[in-house]
Amino acid sequence: MPIENEYKFVLRDSPELRTALGEGGESLLQGYLSEHNRIRAICNAKGAVTRKFTFKMNTGAGLVEIEPRIPKKDFDRLWPLTTNRLVKTRFSFEAGGHWDVDFFGDLDAPYFVLAEVELPEGLPEPPIAARLAPHLIKAVGKDPAFTSFRLSDEQYARHLLASLPP
Numbered sequence: 001m002p003i004e005n006e007y008k009f010v011l012r013d014s015p016e017l018r019t020a021l022g023e024g025g026e027s028l029l030q031g032y033l034s035e036h037n038r039i040r041a042i043c044n045a046k047g048a049v050t051r052k053f054t055f056k057m058n059t060g061a062g063l064v065e066i067e068p069r070i071p072k073k074d075f076d077r078l079w080p081l082t083t084n085r086l087v088k089t090r091f092s093f094e095a096g097g098h099w100d101v102d103f104f105g106d107l108d109a110p111y112f113v114l115a116e117v118e119l120p121e122g123l124p125e126p127p128i129a130a131r132l133a134p135h136l137i138k139a140v141g142k143d144p145a146f147t148s149f150r151l152s153d154e155q156y157a158r159h160l161l162a163s164l165p166p
Helices: 015-021 072-081 154-162
Strands: 006-011 026-034 037-043 049-058 063-066 083-094 098-104 112-118 136-141
Touching (some): 026 072, 112 154
Antiparallel strands (some): 006 136, 026 037, 037 049
16 A cells, blocks of 8 residues: 655745746545545646546555546436535646645635655655745644645635734
8 A cells, every 4th residue: 555755834925936836736525425535527728637536544654546547427326425625726747746836726816835745655844845935834744734625615624724824
């Protein structure tokens, strides 16, 4: 089983951040069947859609993530059963690990911006990627307060953001 090793960074949205990320973001529609199970539809810049079912749980040995693709028919059957739904736009790049930058809500006016780097199991938290550093509000590591499940609640996310140092 793959052990997920991710570290998170809260970012400040700005035109300069958008420029640093470039074009080609993916649109994600995500809903949770439970805190540990979600479904996601990912639409890339060319309009192709991939659907996935994700199981994610901390086992004590680490966070296990299993994420197979599912057919549209299964996604459509499961979607009405989801809660904690969210829309986000994701930009990805490689820089000493795989980085994703998620804009929660409307890309033109996101309510939260979170970067995460995924590394091989056991590697420690790296410094933030250079292109993101000028936009860093706070490195939050593996703090469970910053999961997408929790950030799907816009009011919670806005309150959390307001509680961080300026």
